[in-house]
Amino acid sequence: MKLKQLESLLGNLQQFDNPKIELEQYPTGAHIASRMLYTAENSYGDVSDKVVADFGCGCGTLGLAATLLDAEHVIGVDVDDDSLEIASINADDLEVEMGLIQCQINNLNWRGQIVDTVVMNPPFGTRKKGADMEFLSVALKVASQAVYSLHKTTTREHIKRAALRDYNASSAEVICEVHILIHILLLYHNFDMICQNYTNFTRKKTLILLWTYGDLFLNQNNNLLHEKDIDVDF
């Protein structure tokens, strides 16, 4: 699927009617969601044929993007039943299957190494201090390969440090900075895990990160500067 097609499908999804401020329910826009998952798939192979979990899935945008990119099994987790209902309607509209679970992220108790990839747009922790770190900590425990997460620019260094020091991430890279949306896309890769299968992957990945950063940089009109480059299959 082309990036534009993915973005357009996600753009039609139903979003929150009445966002709950205490849960920091800001929607994940189709623009960033499509690029996040497209990069995860086309640069890192973390989506198709994988088991993907969407933490704090809200209306399901990220998880549904994963299903559209042929993830084999996608599970959205959210605490709020109104959100889960919208996510369920969105999945039906797209005619895809997305499993949903109502649970608090810090109370998840998942067995085994079944989940490959976690994608999430967690609360920034502006309402409940540390909520973003709780999400990260659990995500890095559950994912056997990678966590893709959106964070506020000002928490960037703190999050990188904590991921490496406290949560056993083997690397933490900023792969995309979207100034307009004050979001930063961080990528955590469990290199130990990946290196068992792809011995030369570490170095290759570092190069890709730099390149991706340039490719996804936005200008002031929120347009991608080098959009055509994203279709390049690397």
Add this chain to the structure above:
Amino acid sequence: MRLLTHNMLSSNIKGVINGFPLRIEVEKVIEKQVDFNPDFLKNMFSKIDWKALADASKIMGYAELPEEVPDASVLDSDEFLQKFHHALLELHLEEGALVCPETGRRFPVNKGIPNMLLHEDEV
């Protein structure tokens, strides 16, 4: 809820040691066809808890899986993979409950969504 999801969920109540697998109470099972992906199944075979899957699928009305962990050589059999595929990905618990094996606490499943929210005294 697919049985693949069931295979990773465990009781999250504080203090529970043996919270896996959650016992299934069936009110309604539905089946949804999905594409057959043998490579995915072969990869999942080593990750899932076989007994939990076999027992769960039996409770859901599908008794085709062997009860004991089969030898990995079965992965060469298309017939086996088809059954594994059906149990893991096509059976859905639409209405019912998941029950903590240690405490008996019920987690209801409505419209295919398990409610694993804990009460204040359970965290």
